[in-house]
Amino acid sequence: MAVSVSRPRPSPLTASVRALRPAERLCHATGLLLVLSGLVHLVVFAVDGGPWDGPVSWRKPVTFGLSFGATLIALTWVTSYLRIAERTRTVLLGVFAADCVVEVGGITLQAWRRVPSHLNMQTPFDTAVSMTLAVGGGVLVVLLTVFAVASFRRVPAGPAGMALAVRSGFAILLVALASGAAMIARGVLLTRTGHQQAAYHSTAPLKPLHGVSLHAVLVLPALARLLS
Structure with missing residues (x-):
């Protein structure tokens, strides 16, 4: 007589991970690595010290690692509610993930070299890094705008309130962009006209707005999911 053995059911988290597509798993893994990079550099800052503010500090690899990692994970999840072709979404997410790695990598490299990462035209190498980060920023703007337009062209799927949350999150994200x-435009203009130090300080007034509005696309859909 055969004896049936009951297998334990997978946890909701395990089931959710198994349900992810390969591209989504890759994006989540990349996002977690970027977050880990930010946390590691927070430890480096605690050990090495130095200023937290300014164009040369450990703050940049910390905040950019955490921010880009969280944004990549959030976009991978939120875009699953958009009504766009799966192949198109996979390509866009792949480019977005690669761009996030380039941005965080360039900023981290310059932090270890103890030179500014953005608006730095002091040497040919620094100029190349700065221009790469600027171009990468432009790519991010294009990709996120495409996702935002897609959210308004067709009503996003999901539980009650999710469509409004996704659209609102992307609308606020456009403010961040x-x-x-x-x-970037203000800093480049000042740099090109010979006002290097002024260029570094010119970004300060807009940083809080940029940082807060960047993560609305995670917070609002997450609240909608919890409330549903």
């Missing part, structure tokens, strides 16, 4: 573009 606009403020980021304004910081």
Whole structure:
């Protein structure tokens, strides 16, 4: 007589991970690595010390690692509610993940070299890094704008309130992109006209707006999911 053995059911977290597509798993893993990079550099800051503010500090690899990692994970989840072709979404997420790695990698490299990462035209290498980060920022603007437009073209799927949360999150995200573009444009203009130090300080007024609005696309859909 055969004896049936009951297998334990997987936990909700395990089931959710198994349900992810390969591209989504890759994006989540990349996002977690970026977050880990930010936390590691927070430890480096605690050991090494130095200023927290300014163009040369450990703050940049910490905040950019945490921010880009969290944003990549959030976008991978939130875009699953958008009504776009799966292949298109996979390609866009892949480019977005690669761009996040380039941005955090360039900023981290310059932090270890103890030189500014953005708006730094002091040497040919620094110029190349700075321009790569600027181009990468432009790519991010294009990708996130495409996702935002997709959220308004067709009503996102999901539980009650999710469509409004996704659209609102992307709308506020566009504010973050606009403020980021304004910081880069202002800084580049000052750098090109010989006001290097002024360029470094010119971004300060818009940083809080840029940082807060950047993560609305995670917070609002997460609240909608919890309330549902």
